[in-house]
Each structure stands twice: as structure tokens, then as C-alpha cells.
Amino acid sequence: MTPIRWGILATGNIARKLAHDIDTMEDAVVTAVGSRSQAAANTFAEEFGVPHAYGSYDALIHDPNVDVIYVATPNHLHYQNTMACLRAGKPVLCEKPFALNARQAQEMIDYAERHNLFVMEAIWSRFIPAHRKLYELAWTGALGEIRAINAEFGFRAQFDPVSRLFDPSKGGGALLDLGVYALALAVKLLGTPDRVTGFAQLSATNVDEQAAIILGFPSGAVANITCAIRTQLSNDARIYGTKGRARLHEPFWRPNDLTTVIDGVEEHLTIPRQNWGYQHELEEVHRCLREGHTESPQMPHDDTLTIARIMDDLRRQWGVTYPGD
Template structure:
């Protein structure tokens, strides 16, 4: 941040639906403001900026990256552009919050982290689920021994997408498929609670374009823990996660953006804990990054570089198994 600036100044790189959702959350963060937007087309940038009352609008990603009135950039492009856009912004001196998945593969993710390290800039993968108060409480409960020793984790996520070979979900060139778009969430969830997997098994079904449309994943931990994960762009799934231990379990509905959890102790009565949102759920991630950038941090303790690299490696290994 520049000396004397009262708010952390955000730039938005990309003008799609995810950028709109992030801005809705960002508006609920008092110490943050969106000051600039970048698009590949000037007219698109202008329309987006008018809609969100953003003063600076750039007709190229490069121009946004070089805007010295921006402290941190939210990269909201399709997956295939994450690496290049992030590296460009980091090299230009901006911090970056890059939408998940951080990159198409572990090699790209490693290069992005190395660029952030070399330039002394902030970088975080946009794993917004990690910052939801309900998920933070789930981590605290597990760490406190509330459900004993974790033995299993189940999580699914999916919704039916109309088939369009040119869309980002079904286009190989845009990094499409259920695993990268949705499966990254349960893989990251398993990583948060089980750590580095000792074993991985996976099966997938494929769309006509060749991207995976459904993927089923089994991860095993070093202590015999088992995670069963499912992601789909063919059907609407319940979006339910259950973390089970030797002394109880935690159930989370709509776990990717939760507002409550249920603690079910072994032999005891279930207890529901509620965490109403202030906006749409993105505000927690936006607030955390805002404070980290203000403090001059390079990475987040809740979603550190090592964690993103581990998740990227697991995704690579899953794809090698599914073909």
C-alpha cells in the first residue's frame, strides 16, 4: 500500500460472473475498495466499471497490472489464464488473489509461487471456503479433539451444466472439467483435515470434448484415514460434507459456502452452530486478504503456498489416474 492510503485498493482482472460475486462480497469489507478493472476489451471494462461504480477501467490485463494505484488484484479469468495473469501482476508489483484452482497444474503453481517469492509480493489461491466462519469453527473443533481422531471424510459438490463445447466448463483449452472447476474444493477440504495423502485412487467420466464431467476420488491418509470425494458437472449433488472421528462427527450442509454446522458427539445430542453471512460468503476471504496485504504479508496462514502446491500436486495425480 502507498503511504497514507486509508483503504486497500483492489483491481479486478476479468469481468465474468465470478468477478461480480467477488465484488458483492468485497463491498461488505470496510477497509477495501475496488478502484480498477481490467478486461481484454475497453468497452467491456467500461460497462463493468459503470455497473460497479469503479473509477479506473483498463482495456487490457497488462494495463491493470501496471496501475500503481492498485495494491492487490483479484484474478477472475478462466483457469487457463491464471498463470500468465498472476505472473504479470506479481512482476508489476501487485499482490494477487487468484481464483481457484491456482493453476492448471503443479508446475504452473510452483512458478507462480516462485514469482511471488522473488518479487516479495502477496499471493493466495482463492479458496474462499477456508475463510467461512463455519469452516473455521470445524477446524477448531477437530483440533480440540471434539470428535476424537478423524477417521473418514466425505464431501460432494456438483451441479448440472448445459453442455456447450465452447464454454469454460467443457473446453479443454480453457481448463474445463469437473475436477479443476469443482473437485478442487473437496480435495482442498480433505487436505485441510487429513493432510498429505498416502494413497490416491480416482475414476472419471468424460464429456464429448474430452474433459472430465464426473470424478470420484478416494484419498487415504498415513494413519489409515479415508476421504471419499465426488464432483460433477452432470448433476446437482447435495453439497454435504461429513467429518467423522472416533468420538463423533461434524456435518456441514452446502459446505463450500456454509452458514452452519452440526456437531454430533458420540452418544450425545446433536448441536447446531449457526454463522449467518454478512454478504454472499466472499466477504470473509476478501477481508482476510485485505488485512494481510495491509500488513505486508506474502502469504496467508489459512491458505499458505505449501497448501496450494500440495492440492495442485494431488490434482495432477488424480488426472494421471483418470487419463
């Protein structure tokens, strides 16, 4: 099988983890990396044995040997970088949050669909084996009707007004960085909410440093989500159905462990993720590219848009604004 040739756009923390996981796969290679600086691109290329290192994102985007690009820049650049890739005819896996707001997300998706190009938000939790097992339990009815979800994702970061977590000009805040995973779980299992409400404690830089969110769904189900960048939380997720319940253990967005209690019988499953855990979403991207799909049924465009609209709604309630809103 001819390997899929990845281009990695940016050389930060998450770009390194993804490059590591691509390296473990037989049907893919990192063929090029692009950075704002040639020195950073060279260092990255040396670390991962990447043949082409570019000192600009533009050079990477226009490399004809690149089949697909992974956008790993801070939140406020996802729209701009993804659009540039798409305009050059490149399929994209874009880090979460897909965009700063639903308007940007819609534009990116519309462009990709019009030009028959694959694009996906990198909600890697959706492809983690323990998540897939949970979804199977939900779809087969083993848990009964899902009535409630509780999910939390939070850690205590040092307050730094210019870091991407706290700087509103970089799309900072707990919701876009961490809450997005809990929203992705709720939307997967319950669909589009018809009621969205929440309370946020804002930082000195006016981003949500912690938030409590409640979603209501047409079925009567509710989701209760907490996210935080200044508070360590339990980081697990619990799903309650009419026949049973399930717990995705910490860290719920990439768990190895799933506990179920169905008809009163408890079962503990350990389903290990591979490497850092990104390999599973990469396998899906490869499958979609090889089969000519423009979106993944596991992380479809409609879910990305639903999540972006919920986040817009919450930010409006909290008075958190980003450039371009």
C-alpha cells in the same frame, strides 16, 4: 485506516460477486477494473462505481494506484495473468484452481516468495465462519481423531463444448472447478495423502464430467470425494472422528449450517456468512497485506501445491490433459 485498493482482472460472473462484496467493506475499494474490451470494463465500472476502467489487463496491472489484483479469468489463464501481475510487483488473489498443473503453481509461488509478494488461491471456503468453527472442533480434539471425510460438489450444467466447464483448452472438468473445494477440505483436516486414486467419466470433449475420488492418508484416514458438472449432488460434507462427527450443510463450500454429534449429543449451529461469502477471504487478504505477510496461514502455498499435485495425479490416471502439461 487507508482502504486497500483492489484491481479486478476480468469482468465475468465471479468478478461481479467479489466486487459486490468489496463494496460492503469499509477498509477496501475497487479502484480499477481491466477487461479484454473497453466496453465491458466501462459497464463493470459503471455498475460498481469503479473510477478507472481499462480495456486491457496490462493497463490494469500497471496502474500504480492498485494495491492488489484479483484474477478472475478462466482456469487456463490464471498462470499467465498472475505471473504478469507478480512481475509488475502486484500482490494477487487468484481464483481457484490456482493453475492448470503443479508445475505452473510452483512457478507462481516461487516467483512471489522470491519477490516478497503476497499470493493466495481464492479457496474462500477456508474463511467461511462455519468452516472455521469446524476446524476449531478438529484442532481442539472435540471430534477425536479424524478418520474419514465424505464430500460432494456437483451440479447439472448443459453440455457446451466451448464453455469453460467443458473445454479442455480452458482447463475444463469437474475436478479443477468443483473437486478442488473438497480436496481443500481434506488437505486442511488430514494433510497430504499418500494414496490417490479415482475413476472419472469423461465428456465428449475429454474432460471429467463426473468423478469419484479416494484419498488415503498416512494416519489411516480416508477421504471419499465426488464431483460432477453433469449431475446434481447433495453438496454436503461429512467429517467422522473417533469422538464425533460433523456435517457441513449444503453448499458445503459456503455453508451457514454445521451439525455436530459429539459423544452422542447432537448440536445444530447456524453461523451465517456475510454477503456472498467472499468478504471473509477478503478480510484475510487485507490482514496479510497490512501485516506484510506473503501467504495466509489459512490457505498456505503448501496446501495449494498439495492440491495441485493431487489433481495432476488424478488427471494422469484419467487421461485428461490441458495445454502446457
